[in-house]
Each structure stands twice: as C-alpha cells, then as structure tokens.
Amino acid sequence: MTYVIAEAGACGDGDLAKMVEQVDACADAGVDAVKFQWTSDATAMARRRGSAAVDGYEEIYKRYLQWSPEWHDHLLACCKELDLDYLCSVYLPEDVKEIAPFVRHFKVSSFETQDRVLLEAVLDEIYVDVDDDDRWMLLSLGMVTDLEWDMLRMHYASIPSVKFLHCISAYPVPFDAMCLCTINRRSLDGFSDHTAPELTMTGGLAVAAGATIIEAHMRLDTTDDKNPDAPHAMTPTQLTDYVQRIRMVERGMFTRKPQCEDQMRKYRVGELDGTSSSYD
Numbered sequence: 382m383t384y385v386i387a388e389a390g391a392c393g394d395g396d397l398a399k400m401v402e403q404v405d406a407c408a409d410a411g412v413d414a415v416k417f418q419w420t421s422d423a424t425a426m427a428r429r430r431g432s433a434a435v436d437g438y439e440e441i442y443k444r445y446l447q448w449s450p451e452w453h454d455h456l457l458a459c460c461k462e463l464d465l466d467y468l469c470s471v472y473l474p475e476d477v478k479e480i481a482p483f484v485r486h487f488k489v490s491s492f493e494t495q496d497r498v499l500l501e502a503v504l505d506e507i508y509v510d511v512d513d514d515d516r517w518m519l520l521s522l523g524m525v526t527d528l529e530w531d532m533l534r535m536h537y538a539s540i541p542s543v544k545f546l547h548c549i550s551a552y553p554v555p556f557d558a559m560c561l562c563t564i565n566r567r568s569l570d571g572f573s574d575h576t577a578p579e580l581t582m583t584g585g586l587a588v589a590a591g592a593t594i595i596e597a598h599m600r601l602d603t604t605d606d607k608n609p610d611a612p613h614a615m616t617p618t619q620l621t622d623y624v625q626r627i628r629m630v631e632r633g634m635f636t637r638k639p640q641c642e643d644q645m646r647k648y649r650v651g652e653l654d655g656t657s658s659s660y661d
Contacts (some may be wrong), residue, residue, distance in 0.1 A: 383627055384571075384594045385584070386468060387412040387620060391445035392600035397452050401459050403620075406617040408463035411624045415460055416468035416488055416596065421479060423447040424570045428474050429582075430492055443611055453483040457464045457509045457625060477502040481509075486516060488596075491523030491573075494533070507542050518543050519594070524549030544594055547587075548573040553613040556580060561590040570594050570642055578615040581623040585630035597623060 387407040393400035400417065407415045420426045423442035426429045427434040433442075453469070466485035471477055472493060480487070487503045489496075503518045508529040520537070522530065522545055538544040547564045564572060564587065571594025572587035584595045600614035640643060 383588050383631060384414065384623055385412045385627060386414045386416050386594070386596040388573075388596050388614075389415050389417050390598055391418055391606055391615050392598070392604045392656070393417070393445075394605050394608055395448055395489065397448070399603065400452070400456060401604075402645075403464065403599065404431040404456065404459045404463065406601065406621070407599060408465055409483060410617060410620040411628070412465070412620070414466035414468050414485065416470065417456065418446050418470040418472075419448065419450075419453070419476070419480065420446045420472050421450065422473060429473075429496075445513065445610075450521075453480060457483045458646065459524050466517065471499070471503065474499045474502040477506050481506045487517055487520070490517045491521040491525070491548050493524055494520060494522065495529065504540070504542070516542060519571075519596070520544065520547045521548040521550075521576075522567075522569070523548035523573070534567075542571040546571045546573040546594060547592070548595060549575060551575060553577040556583075558623075559586075560585055561612050562588045564592050571596065574598070575613055578613065578619050581615070581619050581641065582626050584623050585626040585637075586631045588627055589634065594643055595627060606609055 387410065389400065389403040393403055403413050409610060420442060423439055423446060425544070426441035426442050433439070442537045444500070457467040467483060468486050468488055469484050470488040470490055472490070487491070489499060489503065493499050500518070507516045507518060525533070534631055547569050549558055549560060550573055551558065553638045555625065556576060559576065572592040574587065574595065574597040576582055584597055587595055598610060598614035599620045600611050600616060602616055604611050
C-alpha cells in the first residue's frame with residue numbers, strides 16, 4: 382500500500398481549530414498521515430533561506446508557521462484518535478528535539494536538503510530509540526542537481542530510515558514539468574506533489590512510476606484565499622478523489638495472477654514443453 386501524506390502545511394491559517402478541522406478532513410479522505418509545518422523562530426528561518434527575508438517571507442512564516450509548540454500535543458492526539466500518523470516539517474536544527482516526541486516521521490523540505498547539520502540532527506533523533514527501526518526522515522529533492530543527488534546518495538542512500546521524494550519546487554507545477562521518470566531513474570521512494578489541485582490523477586501516476594510514498598497539499602474550503610499555500614492545495618473533495626485514484630492504481634498494479642484468465646485457457650494453442658527448437 383502507498384503511504385499517503387496529506388500536507389496540511391500552512392493552510393490552517395495559523396488557527397488551531399482550523400488545523401484540527403484539517404485532520405478530520407484528511408481522515409475522511411483516507412490518507413495515512415497528516416503533516417504540518419512549524420518553526421520556533423520565523424526570523425531565523427527567513428535569514429537562513431537566502432533572500433527570503435528580503436522578499437517578505439519572514440512575516441509569512443511568522444503568521445502561518447510560528448504557532449505555539451503546545452499545539453503539537455493536541456494535533457497528535459487528534460491524529461491518534463483517527464488512526465493517522467502525525468508528521469511535521471522541520472526547518473531549524475534546534476527544532477528537531479522539540480518536535481521529536483510528537484512526530485512519527487520527520488520531513489525536510491527541498492530548501493533544506495543541503496543542510497547537513499539539520500539532516501544529521503534528524504538522524505540522531507531517529508536513532509535515539511534503537512528499537513524503532515521504522516521511523517523516517519522524508520527528504521524532498523526539489524532543485525537538486527545530478528551532482529547534488531550523487532552526494533546525497535553517497536551519504537544517505539544506504540540508511541533505511543532516509544526516504545527520498547521526487548519533487549519539483551514550483552507552486553503549482555505544470556503537468557508537463559512533473560518529470561515522473563525521475564522516480565524510477567534515481568530509484569526514489571516517493572513523490573512530493575505540487576501540481577495544481579484540480580489534477581487529482583497525479584498521485585496515481587506517480588505510483589505507476591514507482592512511488593510508494595505520496596505527499597500532496599490540502600486546504601479547507603474555509604482556508605483564507607490570501608494564504609500562500611492555498612492556490613496549490615486541494616480541497617477536501619479533491620483530496621478524496623486524489624486518494625481514491627491512488628488506491629485504484631494500486632489495485633491495477635499489484636493484483637496477483639488474475640483468475641479472470643481461467644475461462645480463456647481452453648482456447649490456447651500449443652504448449653512449450655522445454656524441447657529444443659528447430660532454430661537452435
């Protein structure tokens with residue numbers, strides 16, 4: 382089964398009640414996990430991201446991502462009640478220990494892919510519990526060059542807990558820029574989907590291309606239209622359709638030898654018996 386993550390992201394508008402509503406909507410859609418985004422220090426996050434502070438992202442991060450750390454516990458409880466995994470993106474090395482007690486898996490975005498300090502902090506936390514061999518660091522590969530991929534693969538591909546997600550860092554990604562062949566070419570684990578919300582077939586296409594983990598953005602019908610994540614996030618109805626299409630592709634790909642052929646066997650001509658051909 383494909384592990385489907387609903388990226389709630391910033392579409393809760395920094396409002397705990399809306400974020401809880403997102404969890405409920407994600408459960409109804411049939412996903413396996415809900416992932417939020419959080420930072421303890423929007424100023425530090427913006428400064429680390431090159432020109433982000435200059436371009437006004439500090440205020441965006443502060444409004445949508447710098448919410449009370451106490452909310453993690455509440456959101457985790459909501460997820461547990463609905464049999465969902467709680468995930469969170471982490472941007473600052475010092476935030477890793479803050480979210481570690483709550484998240485099933487960690488997510489590192491494409492913008493932080495080259496931050497070795499952050500990646501090692503996540504891995505250190507993953508391996509604190511030696512009995513837990515099924516906790517992941519999900520690493521998106523948007524903007525990663527072939528050379529950078531070679532370096533990441535050299536350092537992390539042998540670590541079972543590191544899961545690589547194909548990603549195109551555009552919002553939204555044009556359909557003809559998805560490059561889904563990269564999943565197979567690089568032997569990646571999954572796909573972080575940024576395509577337009579009306580393209581509800583893209584998760585299924587990624588599964589057909591070899592993805593076993595899918596992450597896709599979702600919003601509420603009541604999410605503020607001015608929210609920067611809203612334009613590329615699916616509504617609950619679209620997310621439900623998205624998940625159903627993934628499950629349909631799974632059925633088409635992973636069914637065992639179909640019994641529906643049995644009634645046609647009486648019409649077969651000849652049988653290969655292992656003897657030599659006249660062309661040998």
